[in-house]
Amino acid sequence: GQQLNQSPQSMFIQEGEDVSMNCTSSSIFNTWLWYKQDPGEGPVLLIALYKAGELTSNGRLTAQFGITRKDSFLNISASIPSDVGIYFCAGHSNNNDMRFGAGTRLTVKP
Amino acid sequence: DGGITQSPKYLFRKEGQNVTLSCEQNLNHDAMYWYRQDPGQGLRLIYYSQIVNDFQKGDIAEGYSVSREKKESFPLTVTSAQKNPTAFYLCASSTSSHWELNEQFFGPGTRLTVL
Numbered sequence: 001g002q003q004l005n006q007s008p009q010s011m012f013i014q015e016g017e018d019v020s021m022n023c024t025s026s027s028i029f030n031t032w033l034w035y036k037q038d039p040g041e042g043p044v045l046l047i048a049l050y051k052a053g054e055l056t057s058n059g060r061l062t063a064q065f066g067i068t069r070k071d072s073f074l075n076i077s078a079s080i081p082s083d084v085g086i087y088f089c090a091g092h093s094n095n096n097d098m099r100f101g102a103g104t105r106l107t108v109k110p
Numbered sequence: 111d112g113g114i115t116q117s118p119k120y121l122f123r124k125e126g127q128n129v130t131l132s133c134e135q136n137l138n139h140d141a142m143y144w145y146r147q148d149p150g151q152g153l154r155l156i157y158y159s160q161i162v163n164d165f166q167k168g169d170i171a172e173g174y175s176v177s178r179e180k181k182e183s184f185p186l187t188v189t190s191a192q193k194n195p196t197a198f199y200l201c202a203s204s205t206s207s208h209w210e211l212n213e214q215f216f217g218p219g220t221r222l223t224v225l
Contacts (some may be wrong), residue, residue, distance in 0.1 A: 003152045031212060042114075042200050042216035043153075088152065092212050100152035 006101025
């Protein structure tokens with residue numbers, strides 16, 4: 001099945017900078033989820049979005065469900081070293097089918 | 111503490127051998143999933159189960175088998191028919207497979223290496 005298009009693939013930023021990443025799809029989704037994965041561990045759910053246009057925050061993280069229902073964005077403000085990891089988007093459609101992006105690898109330089 | 115456990119963390123297997131990966135959850139979730147993760151790729155669904163004694167193939171089920179005899183347990187067997195089994199395997203569960211209740215929670219993963 002078609003996976004989501006997630007970009008950028010990787011980011012190298014300075015501590016304190018803001019980060020933005022996004023996922024797009026040719027299909028409509030009913031739910032968008034954002035996960036963070038540390039090396040050798042399972043992904044941890046950060047934010048879940050259920051309505052087109054919805055903007056949700058979790059601390060320094062903000063995610064939006066695109067109005068077309070075909071995309072989603074994740075922003076991290078004032079990055080810190082522990083933000084390092086791989087961030088995945090996931091979209092869920094009507095047919096109980098969940099798709100994942102390939103991930104954005106974030107490196108934060110102190 | 112509620113959560114999902116996978117064991118073992120690391121697994122080594124010789125070519126031609128079957129191996130079973132364990133996944134247990136005490137979250138009272140109905141749905142459970144197995145994913146395979148390869149470097150630079152998104153998670154790919156192997157099998158999923160919406161309810162006890164029922165499971166469906168995902169995108170890459172060939173060479174794998176599962177069972178769901180108990181709500182809490184969803185073991186995955188990697189058979190010798192799987193041509194490229196070395197990967198990181200992730201188990202997940204959710205309240206339901208319906209999209210409204212499909213926040214999936216993941217276990218810590220098992221890294222399988224075929225020697």
